[in-house]
Amino acid sequence: MDNQQIKGAGLKVTRPREKILSILERSGHRHLSAEDVYKALLNNGDDIGLATVYRVLTQFEEAGLVCRRHFETGQSVFEINSGDHHDHLVCIRCSRVVEFADPLIEERQGAIAAGHGFRIENHSLVIYGVCAQCAAQ
Amino acid sequence: MDNQQIKGAGLKVTRPREKILSILERSGHRHLSAEDVYKALLNNGDDIGLATVYRVLTQFEEAGLVCRRHFETGQSVFEINSGDHHDHLVCIRCSRVVEFADPLIEERQGAIAAGHGFRIENHSLVIYGVCAQCAAQ
DNA sequence: TAACAAGATGCGAAAGCTTCTCACTCGTCC
DNA sequence: GGACGAGTGAGAAGCTTTCGCATCTTGTTA
Structure with missing residues:
Protein backbone atom coordinates (compact mmCIF):
# COMPACT_ATOMS: atom_id res chain seq x y z
CA MET A 1 0.00 0.00 0.00
CA ASP A 2 1.26 3.44 -0.88
CA ASN A 3 0.07 4.85 2.40
CA GLN A 4 2.49 2.72 4.32
CA GLN A 5 5.41 4.00 2.27
CA ILE A 6 4.36 7.59 2.83
CA LYS A 7 3.85 7.07 6.55
CA GLY A 8 7.08 5.19 6.79
CA ALA A 9 8.80 8.29 5.48
CA GLY A 10 7.38 10.28 8.40
CA LEU A 11 5.01 12.19 6.14
CA LYS A 12 1.30 12.75 6.48
CA VAL A 13 -0.84 10.87 4.01
CA THR A 14 -2.37 13.51 1.79
CA ARG A 15 -4.08 13.43 -1.55
CA PRO A 16 -1.22 15.05 -3.45
CA ARG A 17 1.31 12.62 -2.04
CA GLU A 18 -0.85 9.59 -2.79
CA LYS A 19 -1.55 10.76 -6.31
CA ILE A 20 2.05 11.57 -7.10
CA LEU A 21 3.32 8.26 -5.80
CA SER A 22 0.67 6.42 -7.75
CA ILE A 23 1.60 8.21 -10.96
CA LEU A 24 5.23 7.30 -10.52
CA GLU A 25 4.31 3.69 -9.86
CA ARG A 26 1.93 3.45 -12.77
CA SER A 27 4.49 4.98 -15.12
CA GLY A 28 6.38 1.71 -15.11
CA HIS A 29 10.02 2.51 -15.34
CA ARG A 30 9.72 5.68 -17.34
CA HIS A 31 11.61 8.68 -16.13
CA LEU A 32 9.26 11.56 -15.43
CA SER A 33 10.15 15.19 -14.98
CA ALA A 34 8.31 17.27 -12.41
CA GLU A 35 6.44 18.83 -15.29
CA ASP A 36 5.42 15.39 -16.58
CA VAL A 37 4.05 14.46 -13.17
CA TYR A 38 2.21 17.77 -12.99
CA LYS A 39 0.63 17.24 -16.39
CA ALA A 40 -0.38 13.70 -15.50
CA LEU A 41 -2.12 15.06 -12.42
CA LEU A 42 -3.99 17.63 -14.48
CA ASN A 43 -5.06 14.94 -16.94
CA ASN A 44 -6.37 12.96 -14.00
CA GLY A 45 -8.42 15.95 -12.97
CA ASP A 46 -6.36 16.50 -9.84
CA ASP A 47 -5.84 20.11 -8.99
CA ILE A 48 -2.37 20.03 -7.51
CA GLY A 49 0.11 22.88 -7.75
CA LEU A 50 3.47 22.59 -9.44
CA ALA A 51 5.21 23.79 -6.29
CA THR A 52 3.67 20.90 -4.41
CA VAL A 53 4.87 18.46 -7.03
CA TYR A 54 8.43 19.69 -6.54
CA ARG A 55 8.12 19.67 -2.77
CA VAL A 56 6.71 16.17 -2.66
CA LEU A 57 9.24 14.77 -5.11
CA THR A 58 12.05 16.24 -3.04
CA GLN A 59 10.60 14.74 0.13
CA PHE A 60 10.20 11.37 -1.55
CA GLU A 61 13.78 11.58 -2.71
CA GLU A 62 14.99 12.32 0.82
CA ALA A 63 12.92 9.44 2.09
CA GLY A 64 14.48 7.14 -0.49
CA LEU A 65 11.17 6.43 -2.22
CA VAL A 66 12.28 7.89 -5.53
CA CYS A 67 15.57 8.67 -7.27
CA ARG A 68 16.33 11.94 -8.96
CA ARG A 69 18.48 11.79 -12.10
CA HIS A 70 20.25 14.62 -13.86
CA PHE A 71 20.47 13.85 -17.53
CA GLU A 72 21.78 16.60 -19.77
CA THR A 73 18.39 17.93 -20.67
CA GLY A 74 18.35 20.77 -18.20
CA GLN A 75 15.67 19.22 -16.03
CA SER A 76 15.68 16.50 -13.41
CA VAL A 77 13.78 13.28 -13.91
CA PHE A 78 12.39 11.02 -11.25
CA GLU A 79 11.74 7.31 -11.00
CA ILE A 80 10.52 4.95 -8.28
CA ASN A 81 13.42 3.64 -6.24
CA SER A 82 13.16 -0.08 -6.73
CA GLY A 83 16.14 -0.71 -4.52
CA ASP A 84 18.49 -2.11 -7.11
CA HIS A 85 21.07 0.36 -8.31
CA HIS A 86 21.37 0.82 -12.04
CA MET B 1 48.81 29.80 -30.75
CA ASP B 2 45.27 30.30 -29.59
CA ASN B 3 44.41 32.13 -32.75
CA GLN B 4 44.95 29.04 -34.80
CA GLN B 5 42.54 27.08 -32.68
CA ILE B 6 39.89 29.75 -32.98
CA LYS B 7 40.36 30.09 -36.73
CA GLY B 8 40.38 26.34 -37.10
CA ALA B 9 36.91 26.33 -35.57
CA GLY B 10 35.72 28.65 -38.34
CA LEU B 11 35.38 31.58 -35.95
CA LYS B 12 36.67 35.08 -36.24
CA VAL B 13 39.52 35.93 -33.91
CA THR B 14 38.12 38.48 -31.52
CA ARG B 15 39.23 39.81 -28.18
CA PRO B 16 36.54 38.04 -26.18
CA ARG B 17 37.31 34.70 -27.77
CA GLU B 18 41.06 35.07 -27.22
CA LYS B 19 40.63 36.13 -23.62
CA ILE B 20 38.19 33.36 -22.77
CA LEU B 21 40.37 30.68 -24.32
CA SER B 22 43.38 32.01 -22.50
CA ILE B 23 41.57 31.96 -19.17
CA LEU B 24 40.55 28.37 -19.67
CA GLU B 25 44.09 27.43 -20.60
CA ARG B 26 45.65 29.27 -17.70
CA SER B 27 43.25 27.72 -15.24
CA GLY B 28 45.12 24.47 -15.48
CA HIS B 29 42.65 21.67 -15.18
CA ARG B 30 40.18 23.42 -12.96
CA HIS B 31 36.57 23.29 -13.95
CA LEU B 32 35.18 26.76 -14.45
CA SER B 33 31.56 27.78 -14.64
CA ALA B 34 30.52 30.49 -17.08
CA GLU B 35 30.24 32.77 -14.07
CA ASP B 36 33.81 31.93 -13.03
CA VAL B 37 35.09 32.81 -16.49
CA TYR B 38 33.11 36.02 -16.44
CA LYS B 39 34.56 37.02 -13.07
CA ALA B 40 38.07 36.19 -14.21
CA LEU B 41 37.56 38.49 -17.19
CA LEU B 42 36.39 41.31 -14.95
CA ASN B 43 39.40 40.82 -12.69
CA ASN B 44 41.57 41.11 -15.77
CA GLY B 45 39.92 44.41 -16.57
CA ASP B 46 38.24 42.99 -19.65
CA ASP B 47 34.78 44.31 -20.24
CA ILE B 48 33.06 41.31 -21.74
CA GLY B 49 29.39 40.55 -21.27
CA LEU B 50 28.09 37.41 -19.63
CA ALA B 51 26.00 36.63 -22.69
CA THR B 52 29.15 36.63 -24.77
CA VAL B 53 30.82 34.27 -22.34
CA TYR B 54 27.98 31.80 -22.73
CA ARG B 55 27.93 32.20 -26.50
CA VAL B 56 31.64 31.72 -26.86
CA LEU B 57 31.76 28.74 -24.51
CA THR B 58 28.99 27.09 -26.48
CA GLN B 59 30.79 27.74 -29.74
CA PHE B 60 34.02 26.37 -28.32
CA GLU B 61 32.16 23.31 -27.16
CA GLU B 62 30.70 22.75 -30.61
CA ALA B 63 34.15 23.18 -32.09
CA GLY B 64 35.56 20.60 -29.68
CA LEU B 65 37.89 23.10 -28.01
CA VAL B 66 36.28 22.72 -24.60
CA CYS B 67 34.12 20.17 -22.80
CA ARG B 68 31.00 21.03 -20.88
CA ARG B 69 30.24 18.97 -17.78
CA HIS B 70 27.01 18.74 -15.87
CA PHE B 71 27.73 18.02 -12.26
CA GLU B 72 24.78 18.08 -9.89
CA THR B 73 25.33 21.66 -8.84
CA GLY B 74 22.79 23.20 -11.16
CA GLN B 75 25.36 24.86 -13.35
CA SER B 76 27.59 23.65 -16.13
CA VAL B 77 31.35 23.74 -15.86
CA PHE B 78 33.85 23.93 -18.67
CA GLU B 79 37.38 22.70 -19.19
CA ILE B 80 39.85 22.72 -22.05
CA ASN B 81 39.49 19.62 -24.18
CA SER B 82 42.89 18.06 -23.95
CA GLY B 83 41.87 15.19 -26.16
CA ASP B 84 42.17 12.41 -23.62
CA HIS B 85 38.84 11.32 -22.29
CA HIS B 86 38.46 11.15 -18.54
C1' DT C 1 -17.01 13.41 17.65
C1' DA C 2 -15.05 18.15 18.16
C1' DA C 3 -11.13 20.86 18.55
C1' DC C 4 -6.46 21.84 18.14
C1' DA C 5 -1.63 22.16 16.65
C1' DA C 6 1.58 20.90 13.40
C1' DG C 7 2.17 20.10 9.00
C1' DA C 8 0.74 20.58 3.89
C1' DT C 9 -1.02 23.05 0.09
C1' DG C 10 -1.69 26.51 -3.64
C1' DC C 11 -0.73 30.59 -5.63
C1' DG C 12 2.10 34.01 -7.17
C1' DA C 13 6.47 35.95 -6.71
C1' DA C 14 11.27 35.30 -6.98
C1' DA C 15 15.75 33.13 -7.69
C1' DG C 16 19.40 31.19 -10.55
C1' DC C 17 21.27 29.80 -14.82
C1' DT C 18 21.10 30.36 -19.63
C1' DT C 19 19.47 32.15 -24.07
C1' DC C 20 17.44 35.68 -27.01
C1' DT C 21 16.90 40.32 -29.18
C1' DC C 22 18.58 44.10 -31.34
C1' DA C 23 21.19 48.11 -32.17
C1' DC C 24 25.92 48.87 -32.56
C1' DT C 25 30.83 47.52 -33.50
C1' DC C 26 34.52 44.93 -35.35
C1' DG C 27 37.18 41.42 -38.31
C1' DT C 28 37.99 39.92 -42.86
C1' DC C 29 38.57 40.14 -47.63
C1' DC C 30 38.59 42.65 -51.87
C1' DG D 1 40.32 51.72 -46.88
C1' DG D 2 35.43 50.19 -47.40
C1' DA D 3 31.66 47.00 -47.46
C1' DC D 4 29.60 43.19 -45.54
C1' DG D 5 28.74 39.75 -42.56
C1' DA D 6 29.78 38.17 -38.16
C1' DG D 7 30.34 39.29 -33.26
C1' DT D 8 29.28 41.95 -29.09
C1' DG D 9 26.97 44.11 -24.98
C1' DA D 10 23.09 45.12 -22.24
C1' DG D 11 18.96 44.07 -20.79
C1' DA D 12 14.86 41.43 -21.37
C1' DA D 13 13.01 37.01 -21.35
C1' DG D 14 12.74 31.86 -20.70
C1' DC D 15 13.02 27.83 -18.04
C1' DT D 16 13.28 25.05 -14.13
C1' DT D 17 13.03 25.16 -9.37
C1' DT D 18 12.27 27.25 -4.78
C1' DC D 19 10.19 30.50 -1.44
C1' DG D 20 6.65 33.02 1.36
C1' DC D 21 2.47 33.19 3.26
C1' DA D 22 -2.44 32.78 3.96
C1' DT D 23 -5.46 28.95 3.96
C1' DC D 24 -6.77 24.26 4.52
C1' DT D 25 -5.93 19.10 6.28
C1' DT D 26 -4.33 15.45 8.90
C1' DG D 27 -3.68 13.06 13.01
C1' DT D 28 -4.35 13.26 17.77
C1' DT D 29 -6.20 14.28 22.17
C1' DA D 30 -10.05 15.13 25.09
Missing part, protein backbone atom coordinates in the same frame (compact mmCIF):
# COMPACT_ATOMS: atom_id res chain seq x y z
CA ASP A 87 22.75 3.20 -14.61
CA HIS A 88 21.35 4.56 -17.85
CA LEU A 89 21.75 4.51 -21.59
CA VAL A 90 20.02 7.49 -23.19
CA CYS A 91 19.28 7.84 -26.89
CA ILE A 92 20.21 11.36 -27.98
CA ARG A 93 17.71 11.23 -30.83
CA CYS A 94 14.51 9.89 -29.31
CA SER A 95 15.37 10.22 -25.61
CA ARG A 96 14.64 6.57 -24.98
CA VAL A 97 16.17 5.38 -21.75
CA VAL A 98 17.48 1.88 -21.10
CA GLU A 99 18.59 0.81 -17.66
CA PHE A 100 21.50 -1.47 -16.99
CA ALA A 101 23.65 -2.64 -14.13
CA ASP A 102 27.22 -3.86 -14.36
CA PRO A 103 28.96 -5.29 -11.31
CA LEU A 104 32.36 -4.96 -12.90
CA ILE A 105 31.97 -1.22 -13.41
CA GLU A 106 30.69 -0.79 -9.87
CA GLU A 107 33.68 -2.62 -8.56
CA ARG A 108 36.15 -0.55 -10.54
CA GLN A 109 34.48 2.62 -9.32
CA GLY A 110 34.96 1.55 -5.74
CA ALA A 111 38.60 0.81 -6.40
CA ILE A 112 39.18 4.14 -8.13
CA ALA A 113 37.49 6.13 -5.40
CA ALA A 114 39.49 4.30 -2.74
CA GLY A 115 42.68 4.88 -4.69
CA HIS A 116 42.07 8.63 -4.53
CA GLY A 117 41.11 8.57 -0.85
CA PHE A 118 37.44 9.13 -1.52
CA ARG A 119 34.65 7.49 0.42
CA ILE A 120 32.12 6.89 -2.31
CA GLU A 121 28.66 8.19 -1.64
CA ASN A 122 26.91 8.05 -4.91
CA HIS A 123 27.56 8.02 -8.58
CA SER A 124 26.02 8.77 -11.88
CA LEU A 125 26.88 7.00 -15.10
CA VAL A 126 25.01 7.93 -18.22
CA ILE A 127 25.94 6.71 -21.66
CA TYR A 128 24.60 8.85 -24.50
CA GLY A 129 24.25 7.29 -27.89
CA VAL A 130 21.93 6.48 -30.75
CA CYS A 131 19.61 3.52 -30.32
CA ALA A 132 19.13 0.84 -32.95
CA GLN A 133 15.78 2.19 -34.12
CA CYS A 134 17.06 5.73 -34.58
CA ALA A 135 20.23 4.51 -36.27
CA ALA A 136 18.12 2.54 -38.78
CA GLN A 137 16.23 5.60 -39.95
CA ASP B 87 35.81 10.98 -15.85
CA HIS B 88 35.42 12.73 -12.53
CA LEU B 89 35.38 12.21 -8.80
CA VAL B 90 33.66 15.09 -7.03
CA CYS B 91 33.82 15.75 -3.30
CA ILE B 92 30.35 16.57 -2.05
CA ARG B 93 31.75 18.58 0.84
CA CYS B 94 34.42 20.80 -0.68
CA SER B 95 33.58 20.38 -4.39
CA ARG B 96 37.12 19.30 -5.17
CA VAL B 97 37.31 17.51 -8.51
CA VAL B 98 39.71 14.72 -9.37
CA GLU B 99 40.01 13.37 -12.85
CA PHE B 100 40.59 9.75 -13.70
CA ALA B 101 40.50 7.42 -16.64
CA ASP B 102 39.85 3.72 -16.53
CA PRO B 103 40.20 1.61 -19.67
CA LEU B 104 38.31 -1.28 -18.13
CA ILE B 105 35.24 0.84 -17.45
CA GLU B 106 35.42 2.33 -20.94
CA GLU B 107 35.54 -1.12 -22.42
CA ARG B 108 32.58 -2.38 -20.41
CA GLN B 109 30.58 0.66 -21.44
CA GLY B 110 31.22 -0.09 -25.07
CA ALA B 111 30.11 -3.68 -24.57
CA ILE B 112 26.96 -2.65 -22.72
CA ALA B 113 25.98 -0.08 -25.33
CA ALA B 114 26.55 -2.58 -28.10
CA GLY B 115 24.54 -5.19 -26.24
CA HIS B 116 21.56 -2.84 -26.24
CA GLY B 117 21.99 -1.86 -29.86
CA PHE B 118 23.31 1.60 -29.07
CA ARG B 119 26.03 3.34 -30.99
CA ILE B 120 27.84 5.13 -28.21
CA GLU B 121 28.36 8.83 -28.71
CA ASN B 122 29.40 10.13 -25.40
CA HIS B 123 29.17 9.36 -21.76
CA SER B 124 29.33 10.92 -18.38
CA LEU B 125 30.54 9.16 -15.26
CA VAL B 126 30.70 11.14 -12.07
CA ILE B 127 31.44 9.58 -8.71
CA TYR B 128 30.30 11.66 -5.76
CA GLY B 129 31.95 11.08 -2.41
CA VAL B 130 33.88 12.59 0.43
CA CYS B 131 37.57 13.25 -0.10
CA ALA B 132 40.23 12.26 2.41
CA GLN B 133 40.70 15.80 3.70
CA CYS B 134 37.01 16.35 4.32
CA ALA B 135 36.61 12.92 5.89
CA ALA B 136 39.42 13.72 8.32
CA GLN B 137 37.69 16.78 9.67
